[in-house]
Amino acid sequence: MDKVENALPLAEELAAVAASAAGLLLTGNTVSETLKLITEAAKLSFPDALGAGVTLIDVNARKTSMAASDALVEQADALQYELDEGPCLTAWATGQTVVVDDVAADGRWPKWSQAVAPLAVWSSLSAPLKSSGESFGAVKVYASRAAAFNDNSRRVLELLAAQATVLLEHAQTTEGAHRLSEDLQFALRSRDLIGMAKGLVMEREGVSEERAMQILMKRAIADRSTLRETAVSLVKAATPQGK
Known part of the structure; x- marks a missing residue:
């Protein structure tokens, strides 16, 4: 076997x-x-x-x-x-x-x-x-x-x-498990923000969830920024001023 x-x-x-x-x-x-x-x-x-x-x-x-x-x-x-x-x-x-x-x-x-x-x-x-x-x-x-x-x-x-x-x-x-807890909480907290940015890319580009995540990663690398920073930028740009 x-x-x-x-x-x-x-x-x-x-x-x-x-x-x-x-x-x-x-x-x-x-x-x-x-x-x-x-x-x-x-x-x-x-x-x-x-x-x-x-x-x-x-x-x-x-x-x-x-x-x-x-x-x-x-x-x-x-x-x-x-x-x-x-x-x-x-x-x-x-x-x-x-x-x-x-x-x-x-x-x-x-x-x-x-x-x-x-x-x-x-x-x-x-x-x-x-x-x-x-x-x-x-x-x-x-x-x-x-x-x-x-x-x-x-x-x-x-x-x-x-x-x-x-x-x-x-x-x-x-x-x-305070230290591990903090690391995980940071990761899960950013998850929601990154999820919003991913949804914006999916809607704009008409692509799958997997492809949208790839686009976000490539943009972050090109801009020399973190994935979270890229997500923040996209979500801010999509939010009407004054909201």
Whole structure:
């Protein structure tokens, strides 16, 4: 039997534990340790995994690796943050799971693909962290061979991402998780503003939600501003004076 298929019961068990823990008042250590658990579960769920991690993106589009199973994950993520492109960031921006079968041959992120080559990352899988339909981060796994992830892999990671989201949302009300709570509140607060700007682009350009988010990101990069600043500018421009 495929090792990835064997991983599904493990992921479901861990998800059940995480869901149960989410009903408690979590301390900062509990949140931190649970994120580490989810990250480790993501790595263990895939036999060819080099490592896994959780990225959180705040109000200023600042990317932070909240949990990483290995230094390699931190390095691969740091390159995405530095170059402002890569599968994890695309999963966040589009709200869709991103599968990369062959990093070297994938043309979607040429700068990142070239920069990450020395790390021997052959494929990756990234699932967005979503709250109320909006993304505020992503969970990702990097693998040591091409085409390491299939449809079952996608289901496993999306399940873990959903449980991570539940835990992070509950962390907002936890005094002991104050720093993490602030980061998440910033991300979720900006979500509404960015959602408004995205709706304006969808209406004006007649494009899909995913395409509208891409347009916003490209405009922010071109203007050398944050995603939030770009959203504020668009919403202000669309608001009649005196309102």
